Each structure stands twice: as C-alpha cells, then as structure tokens.
Amino acid sequence: MKKLVGFIGWRGMVGSVLLDRLKENNDFLNFNSVFFTTSQIYGKPPYVLNRVSSRLEDAYNVEYLITLDIIISCQGEKYTTDIYTKLKNIGWKGYWIDASSCLRMDKKSIIVLDPINFNDIKLGIEAGIKTFVGGNCTVSLMLMALGGLFSHNLIDWISVSTYQSVSGSGSQSMLELLQQIGYVYKNISMYLSSQKSILEIEKMFNASLNKIDYSSTKLKGPLLGNLFPWIDKSMNNGQTKEEWKGAVETNKILNSKKYIPIDGVCVRVPSLRCHSQSFTIKLRNDISIQEIKSLISSHNSWVKVIDNNFDSTMGELNPLKVTGTLNIPIGRIKKLNIGKNYLSAFSVGDQLLWGAAEPLRRILNILVNK
Ligand SMILES: NC(=O)c1ccc[n+]([C@@H]2O[C@H](COP(=O)([O-])OP(=O)(O)OC[C@H]3O[C@@H](n4cnc5c(N)ncnc54)[C@H](OP(=O)(O)O)[C@@H]3O)[C@@H](O)[C@H]2O)c1
CATH class of the missing domain: 3.40.50.720 (NAD(P)-binding Rossmann-like Domain)
Structure with a gap:
C-alpha cells in the first residue's frame, strides 16, 4: 500500500x-x-x-x-x-x-x-x-561545492563570508524588498533622465528609503542598496546563530573524526535568490590547483569548476545565472599569497534547491x- x-x-x-x-x-x-x-x-x-x-x-x-x-x-x-x-x-x-x-x-x-x-x-x-x-542552506551549498576536498580529508579549517539572498529569510522578506524597489522607483524615476546630479539623485534615493516605516517589517530596515552583516539570533560569543551553524552542522553531516573549525561572517544582501560564499581554506597539504580542481569537479554531478578569468566569472559565477537550477558553480580558485596551503574559492548555489x-x-x- x-x-x-x-x-x-x-x-x-x-x-x-x-x-x-x-x-x-x-x-x-x-x-x-x-x-x-x-x-x-x-x-x-x-x-x-x-x-x-x-x-x-x-x-x-x-x-x-x-x-x-x-x-x-x-x-x-x-x-x-x-x-x-x-x-x-x-x-x-x-x-x-x-x-x-x-x-x-x-x-x-x-x-x-x-x-x-x-x-x-x-x-x-x-x-x-x-x-x-x-x-x-549555506552549509549544504558549501558541502556540495567543496565535497571533493572534504571527502579526501584535505581541509584543516575554513573562514567564510556569505552573501545570502533575501529569499533566505522567507517570502515576507522577499516581498518587502520588492516593495522597497517599487516605492523608491516611484519617488525617483522622474529624475533619472533629468539634469539632476547623480549625488542629488542618491540623496533622494536614501531619503525615500528612510521614509518607510520598518518597525513592523521582517527585515527591520532597508535592504535595497544595502546589506546587513547579521543573520539570525546572537549566540552570546560574538557569533550569530547562522555563523555557529557553519561548523556544528558541517561536522555533524560529515560525522567528522577530527572537528573541522569553520567560522566567518554571514551577510544578508539584496539579491533575490541564491546564496554566494567566499572561502578562505587552510589545506592540510600543499596540493596543486590542477589536483584541487579535479577533486572538486569529480565529487558530484552538480558542482562545476569555473575558470579563474573575467569572462567565465562574470558569465557563470553569480546568483542570477544559478537561480532555479541545481548547479553549484565554484570559481576564483587560487592559492593565496599568504602561504602554499591557503586557498581561495567562491561558490554560488540556489539555497531553495540544494540549500x-x-x-x-x-x-x-x-x-x-x-
Ligand atoms: N527560505 C530559505 O531559503 C530557507 C532555506 C533553508 C531552510 N529554511 C527554513 O525553512 C522553513 C520555512 O522557510 P520559508 O522561507 O519557506 O518560509 P516562508 O516563505 O515564510 O513560509 C512559511 C509559511 O508562512 C506562511 N505564509 C504567510 N504568508 C505567506 C505568503 N505571502 N506566501 C507564502 N506563504 C506564506 C505559509 O504557511 P500557511 O500556508 O500555513 O499559512 C508558509 O508555509 C524555516 O524554518 C526556514 O528557516 C528556509
């Protein structure tokens, strides 16, 4: 049955x-x-x-x-x-x-x-x-992007900055951002092709956003033209709960024998959908970029390594390109000048799908x- x-x-x-x-x-x-x-x-x-x-x-x-x-x-x-x-x-x-x-x-x-x-x-x-x-969402998207390095036990620790879209905070927040866009556009659209200086228009933009009453909104402030480096509750150790989840959930999912430290700053940004993350990774060994790319791309069918150049990055590594798909592009992969075992990478994923x-x-x- x-x-x-x-x-x-x-x-x-x-x-x-x-x-x-x-x-x-x-x-x-x-x-x-x-x-x-x-x-x-x-x-x-x-x-x-x-x-x-x-x-x-x-x-x-x-x-x-x-x-x-x-x-x-x-x-x-x-x-x-x-x-x-x-x-x-x-x-x-x-x-x-x-x-x-x-x-x-x-x-x-x-x-x-x-x-x-x-x-x-x-x-x-x-x-x-x-x-x-x-x-x-960011934990799942990080694991899908870096699964090849985690599964080969190559990660010593990760510091991460997130760029989390407004839909990550639910349908109400998404509506609020769209309402802010509509309200501000109505107030300043007539000046966009006028002789007003761009600084005057910017002042009107800010004044218009400041007129909105945010007291009963979910976002609690203007996200349009803005960002909030705080997501979820305070953990009373300086972290937000979203930042705390990064390490505890990753280590639970991986069932880690040795705890992998992960921490950073989680930021709400005014993209509508998809979360992006910038990683600084301390590797356990000095392995080549070629090998790193190969381990990452062979881990699962959805992750895709994006070449570290302007055209590929602009074309492939952004929320609008990924929205509504299961693709997990990861690019900006390079060794950092601070040491041979230090790697940077940037990844995007649809937080409503894999996240x-x-x-x-x-x-x-x-x-x-x-
Ligand atoms: N958003 C994300 O990216 C994300 C990612 C991972 C996990 N989560 C978690 O998943 C859970 C649900 O998150 P969510 O973002 O899906 O929440 P949400 O969009 O705010 O929806 C939650 C509920 O709110 C009610 N609702 C009220 N007004 C609505 C409207 N205008 N449109 C649609 N629904 C409305 C609906 O319940 P009724 O039909 O019963 O009224 C709906 O099921 C949360 O615990 C969240 O932390 C969210």
Whole structure:
C-alpha cells in the first residue's frame, strides 16, 4: 500500500520549490498525499496525483497528523517545536522530515544531504531513526561545492563570508524588498533622465528609503542598496546563530573524526535568490590547483569548476545565472599569497534547491521507496 505523506508549509518559499521539484520528477505517483495549512483551513490544496483530501486540513489537528506515515514540514521552527513534540509524546511512529533548524542537532536526527552522507542516512534508517532534517542552506551549498576536498580529508579549517539572498529569510522578506524597489522607483524615476546630479539623485534615493516605516517589517530596515552583516539570533560569543551553524552542522553531516573549525561572517544582501560564499581554506597539504580542481569537479554531478578569468566569472559565477537550477558553480580558485596551503574559492548555489528543498525531496523518496 502507498504511504500517506502530509505536507505542511508547502505555500512558503521552501515548500513551493519542493512542490515544483516533486511535480517535475513525478514523485507524487509513488505516495498518497494530504496538504495542511496554519492559516487557510479548508481552502484549496494544490492539484497533484494521489491527493486524498480535496481541502486543506488544519496543521494543528494532531488526531489527523498521527494517521500519517510521513510528515514533511517546511513551516518553520515554531510549528515544529510545538507539533513534533506533541506527536512524539503521544507515541507517533511515523517519519518527520523538516526544513527548519530546531531538530538538526538533536541526537536522534540526521541532517540529510545524500550526495555527502548517503551511507549515514542508510545506516540511520536501518537503526530506526525517524527524524530527517535539511541542513542550513549555506552549509549544504558549501558541502556540495567543496565535497571533493572534504571527502579526501584535505581541509584543516575554513573562514567564510556569505552573501545570502533575501529569499533566505522567507517570502515576507522577499516581498518587502520588492516593495522597497517599487516605492523608491516611484519617488525617483522622474529624475533619472533629468539634469539632476547623480549625488542629488542618491540623496533622494536614501531619503525615500528612510521614509518607510520598518518597525513592523521582517527585515527591520532597508535592504535595497544595502546589506546587513547579521543573520539570525546572537549566540552570546560574538557569533550569530547562522555563523555557529557553519561548523556544528558541517561536522555533524560529515560525522567528522577530527572537528573541522569553520567560522566567518554571514551577510544578508539584496539579491533575490541564491546564496554566494567566499572561502578562505587552510589545506592540510600543499596540493596543486590542477589536483584541487579535479577533486572538486569529480565529487558530484552538480558542482562545476569555473575558470579563474573575467569572462567565465562574470558569465557563470553569480546568483542570477544559478537561480532555479541545481548547479553549484565554484570559481576564483587560487592559492593565496599568504602561504602554499591557503586557498581561495567562491561558490554560488540556489539555497531553495540544494540549500533546502532538494535534500528533503530526496529523503522523502528514500523513505517512500524503502
Ligand atoms: N527560505 C530559505 O531559503 C530557507 C532555506 C533553508 C531552510 N529554511 C527554513 O525553512 C522553513 C520555512 O522557510 P520559508 O522561507 O519557506 O518560509 P516562508 O516563505 O515564510 O513560509 C512559511 C509559511 O508562512 C506562511 N505564509 C504567510 N504568508 C505567506 C505568503 N505571502 N506566501 C507564502 N506563504 C506564506 C505559509 O504557511 P500557511 O500556508 O500555513 O499559512 C508558509 O508555509 C524555516 O524554518 C526556514 O528557516 C528556509
């Protein structure tokens, strides 16, 4: 009999990308599905094959949820903390798949990124693990980009600066940035072809952004023409939680025998989709650039080494080029002048695909076909 899968949070950024990927791959053929909502109860669910209910069900209806074989939640931390605990407390034995971060470091969960840790996932399922969580977006994208170096145990440590798009903060933030663009354009468009100096126009641009009331917004300030070097909560050691996740999640996914230090600064930038990362890597050995490129590009089917020149970098290594694809370009690969074992690299990936929805889609298929 086909397994019954419940979808929660399917309307958000991660959930809607997940839905598209499942449809593209005809995955709905393999299980029965039911869609839930926290805000539009008895509304219309998306049309998919093998849907067992023609209305949206209440995502807080625990009695319905316990009938499911698999729950996949892209709703967020608050929902997971509330409902996962309730289900576990009443002895639910199904599989929980989650996009949020709150269960990632739980001892009884596996962070899923099967091109990196398929064996651990397989062993975990055999051992009775029931909770599978997608990793932090930049962590998953880094592992897909640098998997060839990690798998050969060549990385001593990494310092990273991230350039994270606004959709990484959810659909509300993306709408806010687009509203800022519309508002400012309305205020300054008439001056763009006038005799006003560019400095005067810049002043109007800033004044226009400053007129917006950000107190009730998610972004809390203007991201247009701007950036915020702070993502997520404070960890009280100088790091943000996003920065903290870099090392702890990577080492959990890799099941590292020797802890690999990873740290840096995570920055929100006004690109709409895709996260970019600039790495400084201390290698364990002085290996040639040729060998580094070969190890990186042979690790998985999605990573692509981009030549370190102007045309290739401009053409291939940017968010717009990668948006909506599973490609993981990595370029600017060079030894740094500070020493033979120091390497730089820059990578881009769609944080809604490999950084969120795709590992969830793949673990869903693994569990459905088990
Ligand atoms: N965004 C990313 O790049 C990313 C990457 C990795 C992990 N994550 C994690 O995944 C979880 C979900 O993130 P998300 O970015 O997908 O959140 P999101 O876009 O804010 O969506 C979450 C929920 O908000 C509700 N919602 C309210 N207004 C909406 C609107 N205008 N459009 C769509 N949905 C709306 C929907 O729930 P109802 O239908 O029930 O109302 C939706 O499922 C979070 O824990 C996040 O940390 C996100």
